[in-house]
Amino acid sequence: MCRVCGGPVRQFFDFGRQPLSDAFVHPERVDDEYFYRLAVGSCESCGMTQLMDEVARDRMFHEAYPYHSSGSAHMRRHFEQTAGRLSRAHLRGRDPFVVEIGCNDGVMLRALAKEGIRHLGVEPSGGVADLARQQGVRVLTEFFEESTAAAIVAADGPADLVYSANTICHIPYLDSVFRGLDRLLAPDGAFVFEDPYLGDILDRTSFDQIYDEHFYFFTVRSVSAAATRFGFEVVDVERLPVHGGEVRYTLKRAGRSTPSPAVAELIAEEDRKGIGTPEVFAAFAAGVERVRTELTALLRGLRAEGKRIVGYGATAKSATVTNFCGIGPESIDWVCDVTPAKHGKLMPGSHIPVRPTEALTDPYPDYAVLFAWNHAEEIMAKERLFRESGGRWIVYVPEVRVL
Numbered sequence: 001m002c003r004v005c006g007g008p009v010r011q012f013f014d015f016g017r018q019p020l021s022d023a024f025v026h027p028e029r030v031d032d033e034y035f036y037r038l039a040v041g042s043c044e045s046c047g048m049t050q051l052m053d054e055v056a057r058d059r060m061f062h063e064a065y066p067y068h069s070s071g072s073a074h075m076r077r078h079f080e081q082t083a084g085r086l087s088r089a090h091l092r093g094r095d096p097f098v099v100e101i102g103c104n105d106g107v108m109l110r111a112l113a114k115e116g117i118r119h120l121g122v123e124p125s126g127g128v129a130d131l132a133r134q135q136g137v138r139v140l141t142e143f144f145e146e147s148t149a150a151a152i153v154a155a156d157g158p159a160d161l162v163y164s165a166n167t168i169c170h171i172p173y174l175d176s177v178f179r180g181l182d183r184l185l186a187p188d189g190a191f192v193f194e195d196p197y198l199g200d201i202l203d204r205t206s207f208d209q210i211y212d213e214h215f216y217f218f219t220v221r222s223v224s225a226a227a228t229r230f231g232f233e234v235v236d237v238e239r240l241p242v243h244g245g246e247v248r249y250t251l252k253r254a255g256r257s258t259p260s261p262a263v264a265e266l267i268a269e270e271d272r273k274g275i276g277t278p279e280v281f282a283a284f285a286a287g288v289e290r291v292r293t294e295l296t297a298l299l300r301g302l303r304a305e306g307k308r309i310v311g312y313g314a315t316a317k318s319a320t321v322t323n324f325c326g327i328g329p330e331s332i333d334w335v336c337d338v339t340p341a342k343h344g345k346l347m348p349g350s351h352i353p354v355r356p357t358e359a360l361t362d363p364y365p366d367y368a369v370l371f372a373w374n375h376a377e378e379i380m381a382k383e384r385l386f387r388e389s390g391g392r393w394i395v396y397v398p399e400v401r402v403l
């Protein structure tokens, strides 16, 4: 049943039993992993694409949540620019107030904090919330939902802007989020959020965007339908090149302002492409199977030739790829990543060891699978020596290729 409208959800892909994507395993506790069924479908009534099963939120977001938004220089720049743009577009009055849902380590809010703008980050994962505090960001360690919004408005007054990046798609209880926004936002306040775009996921067969934390896969059409249901309206949309293709949505209370033409244009494009139709989802499913076949054949062949293969980026996304494709330490020796909390651990399910990025050094391996493909430019520039020493990158989005 659809988590937004209660309508029937038609499943279009089942990845089977999967571990939590960010639950890196201590080498001495390999028998203690939690698995769930990862399957995805689309609502036949409102068009919202969503997971078929929900993982309890505190299993995923807790004190030791290992994803640090500031791990990428490119994303640090993206959020610094975002802070400037948000501030110019939405924070005009005297003493404006901004709330960010899922502020993580403060990658965006620290720029506003530096400007002395009144703000509050809502971040349930205690470890990253503390990192944000160290950056001068004010943080409430809670899940955003209706009761949290009520407490914030009681203490701080209404918000002129509520912003969220890569978090709203993580929240199955959208009804509670919208009721919360209705309480928290000033009458003319804006809700701006950005998340991976289903249009790009389908175009690029980036099936690794599908994992426990990504509950929803938004389109402008499905977000508009949800907004309408809760008394809001999408007044602007913008495509973003980050994380493999996202859309930034601006919502206001319904009837407050005239939607920009971009909204209807992107909906028309989605309809033209047939997003939401069984045929388009069937083509995606065939694409996923093709990537699995080609990637596993490539790795098997290279191993048979005695090649050394590693992975780059112990991403949440890679949990789906490795576990769905059955890729483990027999083909990938280790995966390197900048995040200290992941070092010395094993990748969830596949149990490939995680090392610091300094592990990628002379003598270089023959191949590196770029699991953090959304950061390709940044990583390839940083690891130029690997390529210059004869190392080759393996990518699998939008198709399996050796670069």
Ligand code: SAM
Pocket: 061, 062, 065, 067, 069, 101, 102, 103, 104, 107, 122, 123, 124, 125, 128, 142, 143, 144, 145, 164, 165, 166, 167, 170, 171
């Ligand atoms: N905004 C950052 C970015 O774009 O890099 C962080 C994104 S991270 C993938 C998702 C964050 O949302 C996590 O830090 C998680 O703890 C937080 N989160 C999950 N559910 C939430 C909720 N109900 N309210 C607020 N934050 C939540």
Ligand code: TMP
Pocket: 071, 072, 073, 312, 313, 314, 315, 316, 317, 336, 337, 338, 339, 357, 372, 374, 375, 378, 379, 382
């Ligand atoms: P993400 O795709 O969800 O943002 O995750 C990216 C992962 O890749 C994260 O664990 C950090 C890691 N990473 C590196 O190891 N080196 C890098 O240069 C970048 C940009 C990310």
Ligand code: ZN
Pocket: 002, 003, 004, 005, 006, 007, 043, 044, 045, 046, 047, 048
């Ligand atoms: Zn629905």
